[in-house]
Amino acid sequence: MYSASVDYYRAGSVAEAVSLLQQHDGAKLLAGGHSLIPLMKLRLAEPSALIDIGHVSGMKGIEQSNGVLKIGALTPHADIASSDAVQQASPMLAEAAAMIGDPQVRNRGTIGGNVAHADPASDLPTVLTALGATFGVTGPIGERSIPAAGFFQGLMSTALAANEVLTSVEIPASASGQGSAYSKFSHPASRYAVIGAAAIVTVSGGKCTAASVVLGGLVSSPTRAALVEAALTGNALDEDTIATAAANASDDLGDDVIGDIFASAEYRRSVATVYVGRAITAAAVRAG
Numbered sequence: 001m002y003s004a005s006v007d008y009y010r011a012g013s014v015a016e017a018v019s020l021l022q023q024h025d026g027a028k029l030l031a032g033g034h035s036l037i038p039l040m041k042l043r044l045a046e047p048s049a050l051i052d053i054g055h056v057s058g059m060k061g062i063e064q065s066n067g068v069l070k071i072g073a074l075t076p077h078a079d080i081a082s083s084d085a086v087q088q089a090s091p092m093l094a095e096a097a098a099m100i101g102d103p104q105v106r107n108r109g110t111i112g113g114n115v116a117h118a119d120p121a122s123d124l125p126t127v128l129t130a131l132g133a134t135f136g137v138t139g140p141i142g143e144r145s146i147p148a149a150g151f152f153q154g155l156m157s158t159a160l161a162a163n164e165v166l167t168s169v170e171i172p173a174s175a176s177g178q179g180s181a182y183s184k185f186s187h188p189a190s191r192y193a194v195i196g197a198a199a200i201v202t203v204s205g206g207k208c209t210a211a212s213v214v215l216g217g218l219v220s221s222p223t224r225a226a227l228v229e230a231a232l233t234g235n236a237l238d239e240d241t242i243a244t245a246a247a248n249a250s251d252d253l254g255d256d257v258i259g260d261i262f263a264s265a266e267y268r269r270s271v272a273t274v275y276v277g278r279a280i281t282a283a284a285v286r287a288g
């Protein structure tokens with residue numbers, strides 16, 4: 001199926017993209033096109049205009065300063081997966097990016113598009129929420145930062161205003177004794193996350209001093225597993241502790257767990273325990 005015809009503009013700068021968004025009510029930014037174009041072909045999205053930001057300079061690349069990673073919104077998943085800086089500073093982010101779709105998707109799809117699209121089955125929103133990332137945004141009145149914890153507001157809904165451009169993602173430096181891991185039950189056709197579990201644990205003196213565990217794919221937005229975190233904190237991360245903590249995996253999800261032809265809500269709730277346990281176990285090993 002072909003999309004409806006649409007006006008096309010190529011922005012040369014972030015300022016021009018913001019200005020074009022203001023001029024064209026109902027317009028959409030186009031980055032890698034790997035979520036927006038399929039929706040347009042299905043006629044589930046019919047933007048009034050496309051504003052291509054793919055050639056805007058300064059929005060692509062990975063920088064590290066004082067341990068903080070700054071990733072341009074146009075950076076493709078493949079660059080994140082293969083970056084030495086990301087692999088060292090945030091192995092969980094590199095491994096999640098490497099699990100996205102297939103090589104074509106990873107070479108075209110961008111971190112900014114993935115985050116702005118806010119598909120519940122995407123991997124990066126889950127990981128970036130666990131990491132406490134911050135999103136750099138530019139709009140008509142200037143720049144602002146939005147913490148990941150307040151960014152994802154429901155099914156394909158974010159804190160971004162219609163005339164704002166997501167320009168970068170910042171990931172705080174990891175603390176010493178910290179390990180992170182992402183574990184995913186992939187849909188066998190698309191590779192999207194049926195269940196995605198991101199875990200970060202900090203270990204000191206043989207005990208877990210802090211934990212951040214976030215689930216994706218189960219409800220409309222990434223969800224912090226607070227009961228799992230509480231059951232880990234203060235304890236040695238042995239097999240029993242991890243299994244007991246992971247058993248709480250679905251307790252913070254509420255009643256709106258997604259169910260579809262591939263996996264029922266009940267099945268997702270049950271299997272989430274396994275993936276949360278795997279992510280914590282791998283994170284604990286990396287914490288050393």
Ligand SMILES: Cc1cc2nc3c(=O)[nH]c(=O)nc-3n(C[C@H](O)[C@H](O)[C@H](O)COP(=O)(O)OP(=O)(O)OC[C@H]3O[C@@H](n4cnc5c(N)ncnc54)[C@H](O)[C@@H]3O)c2cc1C
Pocket residue numbers: 028029030031032033034035036037038053073074099100101102105108109110111112113114115116117121122123124160164165166167190191192193
């Ligand atoms: C076959 C297939 C398999 C996939 N598998 C996975 C998977 O396993 N895991 C996963 O996480 N994802 C998966 N994806 C999605 C893929 O990662 C997309 O590339 C990504 O979600 C969107 O990025 P994009 O650059 O293509 O964005 P686009 O499709 O260009 O844009 C998506 C949306 O974000 C908006 N947008 C884009 N950039 C910005 C910006 N800088 N500021 C503000 N708004 C912006 C657009 O206006 C649009 O609404 C898959 C996609 C396909 C086609």
